[in-house]
Amino acid sequence: MIGRLNHVAIAVPDLTAAADQYRTALGATVGEPQDEPDHGVTVIFIELPNTKIELLYPLGEGSPIQGFLDKNPAGGIHHVCYEVDDIIAARDHLKSTGARVLGDGEPKIGAHGKPVLFLHPKDFNGCLVELEQV
């Protein structure tokens, strides 16, 4: 069912410093900051040859990233995103196995303009899993 690893998201306490570090210390291809007010985040994508790293920084009040940074002030790996062909079929199959979908269980339009869902980290070895329909 799951396909490619679309991205790994890393919450960072200083977006400019993190982008500079990926660019100069790790020598990666780093994009420009993009505000995603609907998601409460500013993101920078690091383009690797086979996938992406998504640097996440809180935007506005009630950002879902702020609580994570409060608990992890240095930052940390926030989630992984797997691609699926049919997000409704994937959701219904996962629910049938007992996995919990976060929120109201309906896909939202994610930061890439595609339908996404998040699965409860307690059901996946402490790992927050995003599914994105591609």
Add this chain to the structure above:
Amino acid sequence: MIGRLNHVAIAVPDLTAAADQYRTALGATVGEPQDEPDHGVTVIFIELPNTKIELLYPLGEGSPIQGFLDKNPAGGIHHVCYEVDDIIAARDHLKSTGARVLGDGEPKIGAHGKPVLFLHPKDFNGCLVELEQV
């Protein structure tokens, strides 16, 4: 400098259950458990079309994964591994930017039989980074 994302490693409290879940709930291609006594882990690789997920479980006394699971009993994302062409050149460049290499700073032979190094997570937004020479 960094190339492909070689893998994302997830520490899990129950390797069989985690493998079953990736196989049946997420519908992924799941390998067999491999004991890596030199690294104090048993690993199972999940093969995705563009990269791998590495499920990690402690093996033997003093496993580097045990402390992580003690702090995160449900499991969690443990590290990301980026590929590099020349691990010595990568290390020396990273050290020149102030990044700290874990251990004695010399590459070890990693779980895939290739030279690896780990970078201090405090220098990389709370994210443990492995470099693997490919």
